Amino acid sequence: MPSMPTTAAAMASYDTPEGVDIRGRYDPEFAAILTRDALSFVAGLQREFRGAVRHAMERRRETQRRYDAGELPRFDPATKFVREGDWTCAPVPPAIADRTVEITSPVDPRKMVINALNSGAKVFMADFEDALAPTWENLMRGQVNLRDAVAGTISFRDTARGGRVYKLDERTAKLFVRPRGWHLPEAHVFIDGEPAIGCLVDFGLYFFHSHAAFRAGQGSGFGPFFYLPKMEHSREARIWNGVFERAERVAGIERGSIRATVLVETLPAVFQMDEILHELRDHSAGLNCGRWDYIFSYVKTFRAHPDRLLPDRALVGMAQHFMRSYSHLLIRTCHRRQVHAMGGMAAQIPIKDDAAANEAALELVRKDKLREVRAGHDGTWAAHPGLIPAIREVFEGHLGGKPNQINAAAAPADAATITEEDLIQPPRGARTVEGLRLNTRVGVQYLAAWLGGSGSVPLYNLMEDAATAEISRVQNWQWLRHGATLDAGGVAVRATPELLARVMEEEMARVRAEVGAERFRRGRYAEAGKIFSRQCVAPELDDFLTLDAYGLIVVHHPRAPASKL
Numbered sequence: 001m002p003s004m005p006t007t008a009a010a011m012a013s014y015d016t017p018e019g020v021d022i023r024g025r026y027d028p029e030f031a032a033i034l035t036r037d038a039l040s041f042v043a044g045l046q047r048e049f050r051g052a053v054r055h056a057m058e059r060r061r062e063t064q065r066r067y068d069a070g071e072l073p074r075f076d077p078a079t080k081f082v083r084e085g086d087w088t089c090a091p092v093p094p095a096i097a098d099r100t101v102e103i104t105s106p107v108d109p110r111k112m113v114i115n116a117l118n119s120g121a122k123v124f125m126a127d128f129e130d131a132l133a134p135t136w137e138n139l140m141r142g143q144v145n146l147r148d149a150v151a152g153t154i155s156f157r158d159t160a161r162g163g164r165v166y167k168l169d170e171r172t173a174k175l176f177v178r179p180r181g182w183h184l185p186e187a188h189v190f191i192d193g194e195p196a197i198g199c200l201v202d203f204g205l206y207f208f209h210s211h212a213a214f215r216a217g218q219g220s221g222f223g224p225f226f227y228l229p230k231m232e233h234s235r236e237a238r239i240w241n242g243v244f245e246r247a248e249r250v251a252g253i254e255r256g257s258i259r260a261t262v263l264v265e266t267l268p269a270v271f272q273m274d275e276i277l278h279e280l281r282d283h284s285a286g287l288n289c290g291r292w293d294y295i296f297s298y299v300k301t302f303r304a305h306p307d308r309l310l311p312d313r314a315l316v317g318m319a320q321h322f323m324r325s326y327s328h329l330l331i332r333t334c335h336r337r338q339v340h341a342m343g344g345m346a347a348q349i350p351i352k353d354d355a356a357a358n359e360a361a362l363e364l365v366r367k368d369k370l371r372e373v374r375a376g377h378d379g380t381w382a383a384h385p386g387l388i389p390a391i392r393e394v395f396e397g398h399l400g401g402k403p404n405q406i407n408a409a410a411a412p413a414d415a416a417t418i419t420e421e422d423l424i425q426p427p428r429g430a431r432t433v434e435g436l437r438l439n440t441r442v443g444v445q446y447l448a449a450w451l452g453g454s455g456s457v458p459l460y461n462l463m464e465d466a467a468t469a470e471i472s473r474v475q476n477w478q479w480l481r482h483g484a485t486l487d488a489g490g491v492a493v494r495a496t497p498e499l500l501a502r503v504m505e506e507e508m509a510r511v512r513a514e515v516g517a518e519r520f521r522r523g524r525y526a527e528a529g530k531i532f533s534r535q536c537v538a539p540e541l542d543d544f545l546t547l548d549a550y551g552l553i554v555v556h557h558p559r560a561p562a563s564k565l
């Protein structure tokens with residue numbers, strides 16, 4: 001735990017407008033972001049949209065209660081006219097016609113932001129969401145990094161690498177920024193006595209400081225560009241559209257300047273893709289298959305349906321019928337509406353110490369990307385710069401010089417006839433105690449890293465972030481809740497809290513041996529183990545592990561009693 005600040009800088013405070021209270025640490029660098037005008041802009045967004053956000057979150061809970069009572073997600077008969085209507089989204093801005101390879105990374109560390117912009121990818125998605133633990137320090141440093149990246153002045157001197165200096169190349173990737181989801185509060189910024197809505201802080205501060213430089217540079221007259229996560233219904237897209245319109249009005253820039261790609265990464269949202277694009281039609285930059293959160297959402301949506309248990313996490317890939325159907329329908333929907341249909345993230349990352357294993361991992365990435373481009377995706381994600389040459393080769397080889405396949409109206413043959421049943425068909429495969437062990441080992445290590453301030457980490461040669469960790473948590477919960485039968489090397493055993501307790505003890509010992517006693521003691525592994533166990537056996541499934549654990553990373557200055565958010 002950091003001690004109370006005593007320097008003059010730490011005793012200074014932010015210059016805030018009426019009704020705004022900053023409870024995060026003071027830092028002169030952060031103060032250049034948290035200016036009175038920028039905070040007034042954020043407060044204006046909060047005041048205009050907080051009622052609609054509250055309502056949307058209540059509607060999520062209400063809809064979930066219906067799923068819990070046995071209803072299945074489906075297309076909404078009331079918006080059939082939108083799905084069947086002949087409309088298109090606004091033309092794609094020339095600056096982002098080519099999005100064949102997009103790299104993602106958290107908005108901090110600074111070095112990673114520079115590396116991502118220089119990586120050779122067409123787009124860099126800078127993340128306040130799945131890849132970032134939303135500590136005050138991470139969020140504010142992230143804002144500083146983004147401002148400097150758009151200004152073109154970002155640089156970094158790496159003392160750990162003999163003082164190597166990082167700065168931007170001549171050509172860089174186009175920047176997209178992903179704010180947090182609607183559900184997350186920002187407990188270091190209070191507006192009118194309540195925590196601000198996290199994504200409005202992320203969006204508002206970045207937009208305020210960078211829109212002019214972005215449009216003049218990166219966006220060639222358009223922008224800034226965004227990725228929007230975890231929406232469940234088009235009413236949530238309508239709120240974002242309102243936020244964009246307000247921002248454009250306040251900034252005095254043309255309507256339709258801001259563009260955003262929506263991640264279709266919840267099960268309810270797949271039934272709303274046309275409706276989401278329609279709400280955002282003047283601000284849309286297409287849809288993306290956020291496959292990891294989508295799997296998480298499948299479990300969450302069907303939490304009360306014992307007939308829809310997932311097999312081991314490693315078996316829930318894009319070849320499963322419900323996943324393939326989702327990706328194919330997304331491609332068809334986007335191309336009908338003349339916007340990009342973006343593919344998702346393969347979780348493999350380079351393996352440094354084993355050439356054969358590295359080649360095998362790269363081959364899996366190539367296969368995944370080939371499937372995507374053949375199906376009609378216009379671009380895809382990479383988690384690491386080392387994957388970009390292989391992914392570019394696959395996409396550019398297939399597109400033959402075209403920036404995308406929107407006008408080719410590419411879509412798989414089955415896409416026009418995908419049914420509600422196709423989209424929810426239970427995945428097939430074995431459920432094993434080994435799967436329970438792996439979920440536990442990965443979930444605990446991810447949570448320990450997240451509590452320590454890292455939101456994306458390499459574990460067992462895969463990239464793990466909040467979305468992939470959520471699958472581990474909810475899958476354990478689901479198996480325990482419904483007493484799933486698991487295979488233990490040919491013997492059938494039932495998933496029970498007692499089994500989890502035993503697995504937890506053994507896996508904690510294994511993690512301790514793997515990371516070493518010293519790192520285990522200094523890290524927050526024991527605390528993470530307790531939280532993860534509690535979440536797996538909770539009578540009611542927690543909506544988000546990051547929301548449940550958020551209070552543990554909130555640090556108020558001057559120190560207030562522990563947050564009870």
Ligand SMILES: CC(=O)SCCNC(=O)CCNC(=O)[C@H](O)C(C)(C)COP(=O)(O)OP(=O)(O)OC[C@H]1O[C@@H](n2cnc3c(N)ncnc32)[C@H](O)[C@@H]1OP(=O)(O)O
Pocket residue numbers: 103104105106111112113115116119127130131292293345349350382383384385456457458462463464465467468
């Ligand atoms: C489900 C989803 O939402 S996916 C999207 C959200 N997830 C992400 O964005 C995860 C992005 N990826 C990462 O965070 C990282 O690649 C990790 C944590 C998985 C692995 O990171 P590391 O262990 O640091 O990787 P590694 O040691 O191989 O890094 C080598 C170099 O590549 C750089 N690098 C690694 N990943 C990235 C990245 N995504 N963007 C930019 N640079 C990167 C490192 O900065 C390092 O640079 P250096 O040689 O100049 O020092």
Ligand SMILES: O=CC(=O)O
Pocket residue numbers: 130263265289290291292293294344345467
């Ligand atoms: O955000 C992406 C995902 O797969 O989740």
Ligand SMILES: [Mg+2]
Pocket residue numbers: 130229263265290292293467
């Ligand atoms: Mg996600």
